[in-house]
Amino acid sequence: MTRIVVTGATxxxxxxLIALIHSDPHCTLVGAITHAAHDxxxxxxxxxxxxxxxxxxxxxxxxxxADKADVLIDxxxxxxxxxxxxxxxxxxxxxxxxxxxFSAAAREAIAxxxxxxxxxxxxxxxxxxxxxxxxxxxxxxxxxxxxxIEVLEAHHxxxxxxxxxxxxxxxxxxxxxxxxxxxxxxxxxxxxxVGKRSDAEIGMHAIRGGDIVGEHTVIFxxxxxxxxxIHRSQSRDxxxxxxxxxxxxxVGQSPGLYGMEDVIRAD
Numbered sequence: 001m002t003r004i005v006v007t008g009a010t011x012x013x014x015x016x017l018i019a020l021i022h023s024d025p026h027c028t029l030v031g032a033i034t035h036a037a038h039d040x041x042x043x044x045x046x047x048x049x050x051x052x053x054x055x056x057x058x059x060x061x062x063x064x065x066a067d068k069a070d071v072l073i074d075x076x077x078x079x080x081x082x083x084x085x086x087x088x089x090x091x092x093x094x095x096x097x098x099x100x101x102f103s104a105a106a107r108e109a110i111a112x113x114x115x116x117x118x119x120x121x122x123x124x125x126x127x128x129x130x131x132x133x134x135x136x137x138x139x140x141x142x143x144x145x146x147x148x149i150e151v152l153e154a155h156h157x158x159x160x161x162x163x164x165x166x167x168x169x170x171x172x173x174x175x176x177x178x179x180x181x182x183x184x185x186x187x188x189x190x191x192x193x194v195g196k197r198s199d200a201e202i203g204m205h206a207i208r209g210g211d212i213v214g215e216h217t218v219i220f221x222x223x224x225x226x227x228x229x230i231h232r233s234q235s236r237d238x239x240x241x242x243x244x245x246x247x248x249x250x251v252g253q254s255p256g257l258y259g260m261e262d263v264i265r266a267d
Contacts (some may be wrong), residue, residue, distance in 0.1 A: 002248045005031035005069040005093075007084045008076030009058055010040045010048060013098065016240045017073055018049035024244060031065035031072075032058045035080065066091030070251045073243050077160075078102050085113045094118040094250045096243055098125055100165030114257035118250050122260040123165025125242030129216070130264050132231045133173055136218055139227065140177035145199040147220040147227070149174055154207035154215040162206035163188070166216055171202050174218070 004021055008014045009032035021027045032045035038058070046054030059065065062072070066087055071094040074081050081099040088095045097110070100123045110121055140149065151174070153167040163171075168182070175182040178200075185202045214233040219226055233239070242260065249263045 002027045002251055003030045003068060003070045004028070004244075004247055005033065005062065005065060005072040006045075007033040007062070007072055007074045007080070008099070009045060010034040010038055011075060013075035013236055013239065013243075015049040016236050017075070017243065018045050018054075019051045020237065020240050020244060022046060022049070022051050022054055026248065027244060029054065029056050030068045031062065032056055033062060033084070034058055034060065036060040062087040062091070066093050069093050071096060071247045073247055074099055075243075078106055082106060082109055085110060085119070089113045089116050092117060094120075094247075094253070096120045096122075096247045096250060098122060098239065098243055101161035111257055115255055117255055118253040118258065119256070120246050120250050120258040120260070120263070122242075122246070123169050124214075124239065125246055125260055126231070126233065126238040127242060127264070128231050128238065129166060130260050132216070132218075132229055133170065133261075135229055136170055137173050137177050139220060139229070140174045143220055143222070143227075145178060147222040148197060148199075148201065148203075150203035150205065150219040150221065152205045152207070152217045152219070154209070154212045156211050156213065157208050159208060162208070163204050164206070164214070164216070166214070167204060167206070170216065170218060171204055174202055 004027055006014050006017045021029045040048055040058045043058050044053050045056040045058050046052050072088050073096045074084050075098045078101050081097055085095050151167050151171055153164045171182045175185050185200050186204050187201045188204045217230045219228050246263050
């Protein structure tokens, strides 16, 4: 039985995590964390998630519950994620982080914490996305610079970072497969007299609107043909199930920084 704490518990992902952990016979929820000013503090986490009373109150700190947990799953905001990760490190608790939008300095901090506890960082925990990433790596390497690459992502109107962490990860894989770096290759949107497209460009485009859960499209445009790989998320449950799977796998691993590819490879 994997004992899990969910941080960012009152958000969209947090609520679905609580619900699916509660229904999983191999997991138990031992804590639910939100920020100190949230009006859900003290309420039952199951009621927040719509699954009824489960006798786990929503709290604002890990301090009192970290020693009851095997692993925490974090879908919050970058600053809060780093605070949660520090507390996990101090308590010797593994950490699964699905939060996106980290700065380079924050990523260095995560890598430092992972020297002391097992930590899994992934911008997208969907199995379908993991397969798509493998396909993108192969396609970019096989097609080379004779095919122009454009990455398009669409998310709901309340998502605060752009492009999405998943789109950035896709861009990094595509650039690496063509022996480039995304920092040098990325072109974020286009406007005005931008000139002829270079062979090295990787276009990055973000759409925000409505309640779109998540959609990622990569276009390889050649002369006379194009290839499109598309992943559409129809609900958040694919991310949540992947996060739970990752949490179960991570418990018992040696300290280090892992990704979803490690989970998939192990299975």
